[in-house]
Amino acid sequence: MNRKIYINGQYFDRENAKVSVFDHGLLYGDGVFEGMRIYSGKVFRLLEHLERLWESARAIALTIPITIEQLMKDVDATVKENGLEDGYIRLIVTRGAGPLGLDPFRCSDPQIIIIADTISLYPESHYTDGLKLVTASTIRNHPAALSPRIKSLNYLNNIMAKIEGLNAGCIEAVMLNHKGEVAECTGDNLFLVKNGVLSTPPIDAGILEGITRNAVLELAENAGIETRQIPLTRHDIYIADECFLTGSAAEVIPAVEIDNRVIGDGKPGPVTQKLNEAFRKLVRQR
Known part of the structure; x- marks a missing residue:
């Protein structure tokens, strides 16, 4: 067409x-x-x-x-x-x-x-089996230089990190902020699950306040899942039970490996699956 x-x-x-x-x-x-x-x-x-x-x-x-x-x-x-x-x-x-x-x-x-x-950001197999991630050496822009809350046409910062991920055989890469904390991926927000608690970097960690991110936080709270917006490090990803990414194009997609380390048991976890199902129901309600 x-x-x-x-x-x-x-x-x-x-x-x-x-x-x-x-x-x-x-x-x-x-x-x-x-x-x-x-x-x-x-x-x-x-x-x-x-x-x-x-x-x-x-x-x-x-x-x-x-x-x-x-x-x-x-x-x-x-x-x-x-x-x-x-x-x-x-x-x-x-x-x-x-x-x-x-x-x-x-x-x-x-x-x-x-x-x-139409759009198909990731193959369907990545939603069932999970993504592999790598940490990029390219950090997010310093918020005092260009606020990451501005969704500007200049995405070269993200593209450089994306190149690193692709060169490492990964579709997505995790970007750190100027303090060495986890910010977000090249095009998606990041969530972790540890002992049933859902965590994601706060707005002042150098992230874009994602629309899908906020929807997932609302769904988690409605489901009685404890949520935290706190600074995170790579160590937190390494020891997490589950990890998933969110974005308008990506929706909710699990990640099962980072930097050659398996996350949890290497499979999409129950909290990820529950929130994915809730999100898909939410977008179809209208």
Whole structure:
């Protein structure tokens, strides 16, 4: 199927969906984005995603040229335009075109782009058997340099860690923060289970506050599972009973090995499976 790409209120075929080569989103990674899942024709937690988009934009002094209410309507319309029941949305806001040079205030006409398509981030076998992870030497950006809570178009930090993981034969890699604590993976948040307690790094550990992460925390609390948002180290992963990752594209996926060390018994654990089932039920309720 030929997907229709939304750009500033108009739809274009994939081949004709274009932005200027002078757009600062391309030249300098100057812009923000969101990745969202479509379930049964509806975008999961759309408002929460857009609120985070607006926060990211405000943090980099980028004015989104339409209202959040209008963008919600445009996202829904793009899903319908592409006839998607299940899929993925990539929503991008760039700084817009401007002259060469860093000055963002010489840019005009921010570009709003909505891409709707299907996605398969990991093979199904990884959901049943679990992922193998490696710790990357590339750390998360220092929060005093660029806040990890800004979901910006500049993902080179994550890409460098991703390359390390792939070169080690692992699809995902764990990134540490500037203090040597566990932050997150290259594209997903990380959870551990030890003695029935669910732990995940806190927001100030240098992570993106994931929408799926927050949904899983809510599900765990509703299920009576004790949850903690505390600093974690690699040692905590090494001795954990279970480990899993969360993200809009990844959903909930178990990890069974890190740095050539088996996590728990080397199989997806009961808490992981319980929360995975609860999450899949949650996204289908709507």
